Structure formats: structure tokens, C-alpha cells
Amino acid sequence: MTATPKFCFVIHPLSLDDVARYEPGAAGKGAPIVRKIMEWMPPWAAVHVTGVRTPDGRETEGWFVTAPLLPEQMMEFPREEVYKRILRAIEIGVELGATIAGLGAFTGVVGDGGVTIAERSPIAVTTGNSLTIAAGIQSLFRGAHEMEIDPAEATAVVVGATGSIGSACARLIAKRVKHVILVARNNTRLAKFHDEIKDTLGCESSYTTDIGDAVRRAQLILTATSSTQDVIQPEDLQTGAVVCELSLPHDVSRRVALERPDVLVTEGGNMVVPGTPRFERVRQPGSEFDLNLPPRTALACMSETMVLALENRIENYTLGRGIELDRVIEIEEMATRCGFTLADMRAFDTAITPEKIAATRDAAAVRRAALRQAQGDTGAAQGDTGVAQGDTGVARGDTAVAQADAVRVAQA
Numbered sequence: 001m002t003a004t005p006k007f008c009f010v011i012h013p014l015s016l017d018d019v020a021r022y023e024p025g026a027a028g029k030g031a032p033i034v035r036k037i038m039e040w041m042p043p044w045a046a047v048h049v050t051g052v053r054t055p056d057g058r059e060t061e062g063w064f065v066t067a068p069l070l071p072e073q074m075m076e077f078p079r080e081e082v083y084k085r086i087l088r089a090i091e092i093g094v095e096l097g098a099t100i101a102g103l104g105a106f107t108g109v110v111g112d113g114g115v116t117i118a119e120r121s122p123i124a125v126t127t128g129n130s131l132t133i134a135a136g137i138q139s140l141f142r143g144a145h146e147m148e149i150d151p152a153e154a155t156a157v158v159v160g161a162t163g164s165i166g167s168a169c170a171r172l173i174a175k176r177v178k179h180v181i182l183v184a185r186n187n188t189r190l191a192k193f194h195d196e197i198k199d200t201l202g203c204e205s206s207y208t209t210d211i212g213d214a215v216r217r218a219q220l221i222l223t224a225t226s227s228t229q230d231v232i233q234p235e236d237l238q239t240g241a242v243v244c245e246l247s248l249p250h251d252v253s254r255r256v257a258l259e260r261p262d263v264l265v266t267e268g269g270n271m272v273v274p275g276t277p278r279f280e281r282v283r284q285p286g287s288e289f290d291l292n293l294p295p296r297t298a299l300a301c302m303s304e305t306m307v308l309a310l311e312n313r314i315e316n317y318t319l320g321r322g323i324e325l326d327r328v329i330e331i332e333e334m335a336t337r338c339g340f341t342l343a344d345m346r347a348f349d350t351a352i353t354p355e356k357i358a359a360t361r362d363a364a365a366v367r368r369a370a371l372r373q374a375q376g377d378t379g380a381a382q383g384d385t386g387v388a389q390g391d392t393g394v395a396r397g398d399t400a401v402a403q404a405d406a407v408r409v410a411q412a
């Protein structure tokens with residue numbers, strides 16, 4: 001029997017807090033010093049992954065190799081310098097025996113989304129975005145189900161709609177909703193993309209660079225941006241809305257957790273890894289690397305790299321910004337065959353329990369009632385189909401009333 005290929009996956013810190021988790025020695029040092037050190041720090045193998053095993057007994061192992069740059073450094077540094085770091089990280093993986101490499105977070109965003117890296121890499125490369133898209137779609141509609149939103153009656157927003165992940169998500173979401181709104185900053189690219197796809201979507205569609213306006217009109221929101229700042233703010237969200245966040249670093253304001261108990265936010269790209277996966281620090285054998293995720297859980301992009309190794313699909317799999325939907329379907333099938341499943345809901349570093357979901361639904365019902373009362377318009381109730389259609393247009397104006405009410409619900 002031939003041995004299962006090994007993989008490597010390039011990781012990088014998403015924030016200064018992450019730096020301290022990767023390298024505990026950095027904790028307590030000032031941000032400017034840490035940033036400066038990282039400018040000079042070469043990549044290193046940080047994590048040895050073992051115990052990834054399919055239900056039919058196939059097993060792989062691999063390494064997470066750190067390319068130590070923050071997201072903003074990845075975007076600001078000279079492109080060639082960043083590519084050099086990523087390629088050095090892949091070489092370290094090759095030295096350890098990997099034959100396929102995954103590009104984590106901004107290492108798959110920078111430049112042309114992995115195309116140049118793949119051309120220069122000695123081994124096969126994937127961004128992992130196909131499985132991330134599949135997981136994000138599952139996650140968004142799971143959230144809709146939990147919040148009793150009928151997708152066929154809903155408006156959905158994709159923020160980052162011209163990107164690698166967002167453009168495929170927009171096309172897949174459109175198949176199941178009434179209206180899809182595409183959002184990004186570059187209006188020319190948005191208009192071109194919308195023009196290319198609008199006749200194939202099968203639902204109403206529009207586009208805008210005004211995130212707040214789009215979010216105020218939607219019950220379902222998916223974020224897949226390369227922003228290093230928050231893009232979703234609590235005051236824009238409709239009562240009872242679902243936000244599926246794929247972006248890393250996160251781009252949903254933490255204020256949403258505090259101020260909007262009536263909204264369901266869920267990280268969309270987390271998967272449970274089959275077998276008994278261990279993420280062991282290379283420099284401290286025996287100690288587990290903190291991925292800031294529950295046990296046995298990995299990001300979908302990491303999972304895609306593991307699945308390709310397990311399935312012996314040693315090829316450049318997902319690259320660039322025009323991902324074919326067939327690839328998304330294929331990797332989802334392969335992941336299922338290998339025993340990977342969507343992880344339980346989670347947001348803002350906390351698990352979302354069934355009780356929390358029920359409380360979110362209740363808070364939404366209370367807030368809707370408060371909004372209707374504040375409007376003094378009982379007729380609005382007729383328009384409220386359970387997908388908060390009736391809230392459109394009042395969500396912002398009545399934020400103060402609604403927030404006061406939401407806080408009361410949260411405290412109850």
C-alpha cells in the first residue's frame with residue numbers, strides 16, 4: 001500500500017494577540033517592537049499535525065509553517081518580499097516531507113490569490129478557498145434555519161463579493177434567496193462582475209459600495225473581505241439577521257456581541273477533523289498549539305489541504321479569483337467522504353449553544369415588538385413574515401429604542 005501524502009499549511013498571525021499565542025516570548029513586548037522583529041523573522045515549522053484519519057483508515061500528517069507577518073504587513077510590504085517568505089515556508093514543508101501546501105488567510109489573499117506562489121512552488125498549492133466556500137454556504141443557511149428565516153423570501157448580502165471566496169459564495173447564495181446584494185469597495189470591479197453574472201443568478205440582484213445600506217436591507221449576510229478593519233456594525237443589522245463571517249481576521253465588530261443579542265453571528269469556516277487530530281508545537285513537543293478553536297477543529301482552508309492529501313489529489317487545486325463551482329461541490333464531497341464535518345456554531349471566541357440560539361430568537365421577537373410599538377404602526381406587523389421584512393427601513397431610525405430593549409433582554 002502506498003503511503004498517504006503529507007501536507008504543509010502556511011499560517012501567519014492575524015493580530016498581535018496571535019503573535020503571543022504563536023510565540024509566547026512576544027507577550028508583553030510593545031507592538032512596534034513585535035512588528036519590527038517580525039519584519040526580520042524567517043519562517044519556521046510551528047506545528048506538527050498528526051492523527052488525521054478517515055473513517056476507512058487513511059491517515060495523513062503535516063506541518064503548519066509560520067510566515068511571520070501580520071495581515072497589514074502582508075498587504076503593505078513589497079509583494080516580492082512577501083512571496084519570498086511564503087515560498088520559504090513552503091520549502092520548509094518540503095524539507096519535512098510535504099507534497100502539497102495550503103495557503104492560510106492572507107498568504108492566499110496577497111497578490112493574485114496563490115497563482116504566482118503556485119508557479120514558483122516546488123510542490124502543489126491550494127488556497128483552501130473551495131472548502132471554505134462550501135462551509136460558509138452550509139453555515140449561512142444553518143443560521144437561517146435556526147433563526148427561522150425563509151431563504152426564498154430573504155435578501156442576502158455578500159461583503160467582499162468580487163473576491164475569490166465572495167464571488168463564488170454570491171453565485172451559490174443567489175440560487176436560494178430572493179435578492180442578492182454584492183458589496184465591495186471598488187465600484188468598477190463590482191459593476192463588471194455583476195454584469196457578468198446577473199443573468200445566471202436566478203434571483204434579483206444589485207450591487208453597492210455602501211456596506212451599511214446593503215446590510216440594513218438584508219436578513220442574511222456573509223462576509224469574506226480582505227479588510228483589516230471591522231466592516232459590519234451593530235447599528236446596521238436588521239432584527240433577527242444572520243451574519244456568517246468567513247473573513248480572517250474577523251471583520252464583524254465585537255460591539256455586535258454586546259449590543260445585538262437579537263442577531264446570530266457565526267464563524268463560517270470551521271470544520272471538525274476526523275480521527276484524533278493533534279496540533280503539537282514543534283518547539284515544545286508534547287504541548288498543544290492553541291488554534292483558538294475547539295478541540296479537533298480546524299479552519300476549512302486547512303481542512304481542504306488535509307483532504308487533498310488524504311485523497312491523494314496532489315495538484316494545484318484552488319487558486320486565484322475565479323473559482324469554479326464544480327470544484328466547490330467536488331471538495332465538499334471529498335471532505336464528507338474523508339469524515340470532515342461542519343463544526344458547531346461559534347462566534348467571538350465562544351460556542352453558540354442551542355440555548356443561546358433560542359435566546360437570540362426570543363430577543364429578536366421582543367425587539368420586533370418594540371420596533372412596531374415605537375413606530376406606532378400596527379399595520380407593520382402584517383408585513384413581518386418572520387424574516388424581519390417589516391423592519392427594513394426602521395432598523396436604523398429606531399436603534400436607540402431597540403438597543404435599550406435588546407440590552408434589557410440580554411440582562412434578563
Ligand SMILES: NC(=O)c1ccc[n+]([C@@H]2O[C@H](COP(=O)([O-])OP(=O)(O)OC[C@H]3O[C@@H](n4cnc5c(N)ncnc54)[C@H](OP(=O)(O)O)[C@@H]3O)[C@@H](O)[C@H]2O)c1
Pocket residue numbers: 104105106108109113127128129132159160161162163164165166183184185186187189211224225226227231246247248249268269270299300301302321
Ligand atoms: N475561514 C476560513 O477558513 C478562511 C479560509 C481562507 C480565507 N479566509 C479569509 O477570507 C477572506 C477573503 O479571502 P479571499 O481570498 O476571497 O480574498 P480576496 O480574493 O482578496 O477578496 C477580498 C474581497 O474583499 C473586498 N474588500 C476588501 N476590503 C474591503 C472592505 N473594507 N469593505 C468591503 N469589501 C472589502 C475586496 O474588494 P475591494 O478591494 O473592491 O473592496 C474583495 O471583493 C480573507 O479574510 C481570508 O483571510 C478564511
